[in-house]
Amino acid sequence: MKKILLGTAALAFSASMAMAASHMQxxxxxxxxxxxxxxxxxxxxxxxxxxxxxxxxxxxxxxxxxxxxxxxxxxxxxxxxxxxxxxxxxxxxxxxxxxxxxxxxxxxxxPDPSAYLVMTGNEGLDLGSAVIAAQTGTIQASFVAESGATLVEFATPDETIAAVRGGEADAVLADKSFLKPISDEGGDLVMLDQEELIGGxxxxxxxxxxxxxxxxxxxxxxxxxxxxxxxxxxxxxxxxxxx
The missing domain is CATH 3.40.190.10 (Periplasmic binding protein-like II)
Incomplete structure (x- = not known):
């Protein structure tokens, strides 16, 4: 009898938990x-x-x-x-x-620091006169537009990287946490020392x-x-x- 009662209680508890979950927003x-x-x-x-x-x-x-x-x-x-x-x-x-x-x-x-990614060998780039890629509608795009550099915008982050590799842009400006793994691969792209602190x-x-x-x-x-x-x-x- 005790086992039956315990089993009934467990079933009731499971049912109540399922009911509560079903009513979650x-x-x-x-x-x-x-x-x-x-x-x-x-x-x-x-x-x-x-x-x-x-x-x-x-x-x-x-x-x-x-x-x-x-x-x-x-x-x-x-x-x-x-x-x-x-x-x-x-x-x-x-x-x-x-x-x-x-x-x-x-x-x-x-606020995550924004960093610049360039082709290896282009570390001496003058950012003030550079063509800089950024994703459309980002704080980085707004920063570049206000900086006096030439902004080129792309719909996706991957397209901004491809623009530097393809010669459409001299650098990418994006969150450091996004760019660092790409730079750490040790391939054809390297991150500059200069960072920008933008956004809240x-x-x-x-x-x-x-x-x-x-x-x-x-x-x-x-x-x-x-x-x-x-x-x-x-x-x-x-x-x-x-x-």
Whole structure:
């Protein structure tokens, strides 16, 4: 009889857990999937990287059921606003210009230094008169446009690298954490010593009408800062400096 009662209790507990999970709010997490180590598509065809691991943990702490959606960078904000997904978690720096269109959670990274990547042998490049490639709609593209150098924009990070290799640009300006593994390969590309500190760190983007969702993610991010788990992820994926 005791075994039967225990079995019945276990079944009831499992059923209640399943019911609770089924009532969780589902949130669609929008990312690019093309900017390692922040986010990329792994060999299994799944979203991977720092932001996948971070996003899954944030959803767990916020008691949300999350689905991952990929979207091209150049339309990632318009498609959030139009409702194709509920957040942007894609290495997006918090800026005043973007904040006029969408809302941001608190930052989950410190500002990541931007660096220049050039062809080996071109380390003496005069950046002020150079042709510099950057991804469209990024803080790096805005920085180059305001610097007086010649800006050439591309839709994807990989295209900016190809532009330097193909002679369309003298250098790439992008997040150091993205460029460093390419430079460390020791091939035909090398990172310059000069760095630029632009942007206010990276946060989750949400629609301005989704204040409740923003508050849930803010609380989850803060809890990860408080217990040190966010710094552990930052160090694991080598994303700038810890908090």
């Amino acid at each position: 589902t949130v669609r997490m929008g990312t690019e999937g093309a900017y390692p180590p922040y986010n990329f598509i792994n060999d299994a065809g799944e979203v991977d990287g720092f932001e996948r691991e971070l996003g899954d943990e944030l959803c767990k702490r916020a008691e949300l059921s999350c689905e991952w959606v990929t979207n091209d960078w150049d339309s990632i904000i318009p498609n959030l606003v139009s409702g194709n997904y509920d957040t942007i978690i894609a290495g997006m720096s918090i800026t005043d210009e973007r904040d006029e269109v969408i809302d941001f959670t608190q930052n989950y990274t410190q 760190g990276v946060g989750l983007g949400v629609r301005e009408s989704d204040g409740e969702l923003k508050a849930k993610f803010d609380a989850a991010i803060q809890s990860m800062k408080d217990d040190g788990s966010l710094n552990a992820l930052i160090e694991k994926w080598e994303i700038g400096a810890p908090f």
